Amino acid sequence: DTEVTQTPKHLVMGMTNKKSLKCEQHMGHRAMYWYKQKAKKPPELMFVYSYEKLSINESVPSRFSPECPNSSLLNLHLHALQPEDSALYLCASSQGAREVYGYTFGSGTRLTVV
Amino acid sequence: QKEVEQNSGPLSVPEGAIASLNCTYSDRVSQSFFWYRQYSGKSPELIMSIYSNGDKEDGRFTAQLNKASQYVSLLIRDSQPSDSATYLCAVYRHTGGSYIPTFGRGTSLIVHP
Numbered sequence: 165d166t167e168v169t170q171t172p173k174h175l176v177m178g179m180t181n182k183k184s185l186k187c188e189q190h191m192g193h194r195a196m197y198w199y200k201q202k203a204k205k206p207p208e209l210m211f212v213y214s215y216e217k218l219s220i221n222e223s224v225p226s227r228f229s230p231e232c233p234n235s236s237l238l239n240l241h242l243h244a245l246q247p248e249d250s251a252l253y254l255c256a257s258s259q260g261a262r263e264v265y266g267y268t269f270g271s272g273t274r275l276t277v278v
Numbered sequence: 279q280k281e282v283e284q285n286s287g288p289l290s291v292p293e294g295a296i297a298s299l300n301c302t303y304s305d306r307v308s309q310s311f312f313w314y315r316q317y318s319g320k321s322p323e324l325i326m327s328i329y330s331n332g333d334k335e336d337g338r339f340t341a342q343l344n345k346a347s348q349y350v351s352l353l354i355r356d357s358q359p360s361d362s363a364t365y366l367c368a369v370y371r372h373t374g375g376s377y378i379p380t381f382g383r384g385t386s387l388i389v390h391p
Contacts (some may be wrong), residue, residue, distance in 0.1 A: 175381075190325075197374075204286070204383070204384060205385075206366060206380075206381035206382055206383045206384060207322065207366075207381050209378060212376060213377065214376055219374060219376065219388070252321075254321055254322075260377075261377060261378070262375065262376065262377070263308040263374035263377060264309075264327075264329075264370050264377045265377075266312055266324040266327055267314075267322070267324060267379075268324070269321040269322050269323065270321060271321050272321045
């Protein structure tokens with residue numbers, strides 16, 4: 165079992181829907197991340213939450229918005245998505261981001277936008 | 279030029295053989311390198327890291343780093359069918375106060391009985 169929990173595992177949503185992806189870790193890690201991965205492509209960084217600061221990849225559209233209620237939760241709010249946003253969304257955590265640490269990934273949310 | 283390059287494969291090896299997976303990177307200041315394994319439809323899992331030139335061994339896995347050639351590799355000895363997966367190379371760089379990895383697109387490994 166992964167120590168980073170993502171829900172839901174699968175999500176189908178229409179282009180006018182609003183939904184949220186949830187991610188939780190209980191390892192005391194100080195950094196959490198959202199990645200998007202399309203088939204046969206590498207994971208692409210969307211957001212970093214590290215030491216109470218949120219950093220955004222400026223190429224990510226505003227229809228994706230992160231929320232960090234506390235240091236162990238990182239949610240991703242989805243609104244007015246496009247079919248090309250269909251992908252595997254991965255949450256990860258690490259001990260921190262000011263030094264180099266490996267990631268622990270959640271099992272991912274397979275998102276389909278119809 | 280892509281920042282992290284890997285041959286997408288598939289690399290096919292027989293069971294018991296050594297699988298050699300390669301990765302090159304473009305940013306000379308990169309200091310930290312990780313390998314992740316990703317089974318089809320699953321999330322990546324960390325295998326090992328390497329920071330210094332030379333070899334680092336962990337069980338059946340050996341990571342090799344040559345910073346002068348900007349080259350990092352992963353050797354898997356005594357390959358098993360359960361090693362069949364995509365292997366992602368991750369190269370860290372310091373940006374905006376944080377160390378963030380750039381992932382290669384991965385090499386698909388198939389170990390056949």
